[in-house]
Amino acid sequence: MSPTSKETAAIVLDCQDHGESDQIVTFFCEDIGRMTGIAKGAKRSQKRFVNKLELFSSLRLRYTESRRSNLVFIAEAELVDSFLRLRQNMSLYMAATVIRELTLSATRDLEGDDGFFALLQWGLRAMDGQRPHSSRDLPCHKRLHLNARSSVIPGGGPRISRPSLVGVAGRRPLCTHSWNEGHSALPVQRSVMNILALFQIKFFEQIGYRPNLDSCLRCHQPFSVAQEYGFDSRGGGIVCGRCQKEQGQASAIALSRGTIKILASAQNQPLHRLHCLQLSGSGLREALSFLTHYGHHLLQREICSLKPFSDLRWQG
Numbered sequence: 607m608s609p610t611s612k613e614t615a616a617i618v619l620d621c622q623d624h625g626e627s628d629q630i631v632t633f634f635c636e637d638i639g640r641m642t643g644i645a646k647g648a649k650r651s652q653k654r655f656v657n658k659l660e661l662f663s664s665l666r667l668r669y670t671e672s673r674r675s676n677l678v679f680i681a682e683a684e685l686v687d688s689f690l691r692l693r694q695n696m697s698l699y700m701a702a703t704v705i706r707e708l709t710l711s712a713t714r715d716l717e718g719d720d721g722f723f724a725l726l727q728w729g730l731r732a733m734d735g736q737r738p739h740s741s742r743d744l745p746c747h748k749r750l751h752l753n754a755r756s757s758v759i760p761g762g763g764p765r766i767s768r769p770s771l772v773g774v775a776g777r778r779p780l781c782t783h784s785w786n787e788g789h790s791a792l793p794v795q796r797s798v799m800n801i802l803a804l805f806q807i808k809f810f811e812q813i814g815y816r817p818n819l820d821s822c823l824r825c826h827q828p829f830s831v832a833q834e835y836g837f838d839s840r841g842g843g844i845v846c847g848r849c850q851k852e853q854g855q856a857s858a859i860a861l862s863r864g865t866i867k868i869l870a871s872a873q874n875q876p877l878h879r880l881h882c883l884q885l886s887g888s889g890l891r892e893a894l895s896f897l898t899h900y901g902h903h904l905l906q907r908e909i910c911s912l913k914p915f916s917d918l919r920w921q922g
């Protein structure tokens with residue numbers, strides 16, 4: 607009896623040629639988690655797979671399981687969302703690559719989804735400039751900013767039009783277009799980094815290493831705006847200035863109180879409200895710096911795709 611065909615929602619994370627006509631594709635799937643499959647004849651197929659097995663494509667997959675291995679057989683794929691905009695802008699594409707690399711680094715095949723699929727979808731949708739995926743789009747009553755000087759959003763300025771079509775390897779790697787229509791006019795470069803920071807704070811929680819931003823790791827005193835803090839990657843949480851002095855915690859990464867407040871708030875926000883939080887200026891820099899350091903420590907490897915972001919010129 608032939609194995610039963612199954613269906614799932616999936617996002618393409620990797621695609622490699624295999625032999626003359628096949629492709630090996632790694633997906634992240636709803637409920638199933640990471641899954642690798644072989645798409646027989648994908649390189650020749652003009653119907654079943656053409657333009658569908660591209661990185662980041664959101665698909666509806668039909669597949670069958672193998673009795674002998676974890677590799678499934680991909681029967682058919684229906685394109686749900688190609689996230690077109692992030693393919694047309696170098697900054698967006700590079701940032702989506704960070705999300706991909708983090709996901710591939712922290713997951714294994716068939717370990718289950720556990721909310722990870724929704725986070726992945728949120729990250730790609732946000733980068734693509736799409737509205738939050740929710741039954742209702744709630745207004746942002748409160749936007750949190752790190753400091754008054756650096757966090758002013760140029761929302762009062764003229765609306766910036768959507769980007770012209772530029773290929774991934776196009777001539778304009780950076781641009782200053784808004785990412786979220788009708789929501790803000792943040793330059794792409796900064797808003798992409800904001801999404802990356804928010805994605806990572808949720809990502810670490812998702813893989814079971816939620817940074818403790820609520821109280822000092824050493825004295826367990828709750829976070830206070832009267833204290834200075836640093837982040838201890840080994841301990842996975844903030845350490846107050848007093849404890850750092852007493853225990854010589856020189857290796858803690860400096861983290862301002864404003865940044866801690868926003869990131870702690872992000873931990874408690876549902877995904878459809880996450881876009882309301884905006885780090886900017888020095889807060890965004892230090893948030894990404896601490897998250898990169900923490901990720902390096904947890905995953906025991908450098909996330910190569912994060913590197914180019916440290917070379918970009920910061921705006922505001």
Ligand SMILES: [Zn+2]
Nearest residue numbers: 822825846849
């Ligand atoms: Zn303390």
